[in-house]
Amino acid sequence: MLRSNTRWLWLYFPMSWIAVGGVLLHIVFYDWTLLTPKDVGGTLFGGAMSTQLFLSGWAVATLGLIVAILLRLPGSILAWITAGLVPLCIGGWWQLNYPDDANGNLLYSPVQADITIAMLIGAAILASGLYARSRAKTASRNASLSGLKIFGKTVAAATLSAFFIAVPLTFLKQQALPYCAFSKEGQQLSVCLSKEDVHTIVE
Numbered sequence: 320m321l322r323s324n325t326r327w328l329w330l331y332f333p334m335s336w337i338a339v340g341g342v343l344l345h346i347v348f349y350d351w352t353l354l355t356p357k358d359v360g361g362t363l364f365g366g367a368m369s370t371q372l373f374l375s376g377w378a379v380a381t382l383g384l385i386v387a388i389l390l391r392l393p394g395s396i397l398a399w400i401t402a403g404l405v406p407l408c409i410g411g412w413w414q415l416n417y418p419d420d421a422n423g424n425l426l427y428s429p430v431q432a433d434i435t436i437a438m439l440i441g442a443a444i445l446a447s448g449l450y451a452r453s454r455a456k457t458a459s460r461n462a463s464l465s466g467l468k469i470f471g472k473t474v475a476a477a478t479l480s481a482f483f484i485a486v487p488l489t490f491l492k493q494q495a496l497p498y499c500a501f502s503k504e505g506q507q508l509s510v511c512l513s514k515e516d517v518h519t520i521v522e
């Protein structure tokens with residue numbers, strides 16, 4: 320049982336769960352995106368560029384969850400176990416329901432072998448999470464945190480929340496802007512590919 324008399328305790332637990340939940344949502348999103356078979360026959364490089372982008376996002380989110388575990392934030396090990404279960408469930412579903420191209424004209428990505436590899440990675444994450452959970456139960460019996468440590472962990476959780484929640488929201492807001500948008504001050508806010516593009520001024 321956690322023993323600590325600190326005024327930051329009321330903020331520590333909700334901030335930790337928000338941070339861990341935000342990171343886990345990213346992992347679930349990338350798992351679903353990466354493991355769902357899509358026809359990439361007409362895409363550039365067979366969709367490899369977008370796959371690399373999503374893999375990078377998955378790696379960053381996984382690193383964020385590892386940081387949460389190292390900080391021993393509440394809920395981090397449970398999130399790690401869930402992060403192992405998700406690819407097993409999604410991968411198992413698509414192994415059973417992989418699209419059948421009867422005419423052989425479509426190119427799907429990922430292939431079933433890639434899904435199998437992702438499931439093995441998920442199994443390894445799940446096993447390590449269950450092991451960490453058993454160790455954490457033993458260590459938490461006599462756990463005690465000072466007010467300074469609670470404050471530091473609260474700040475770290477707030478930083479994770481800002482990165483994995485505020486940054487994506489800002490990116491989505493920018494994505495909703497019109498093509499070739501500029502602010503009143505002349506700052507370019509969205510993509511413009513040529514001088515002939517019609518500039519849109521936004522508030």
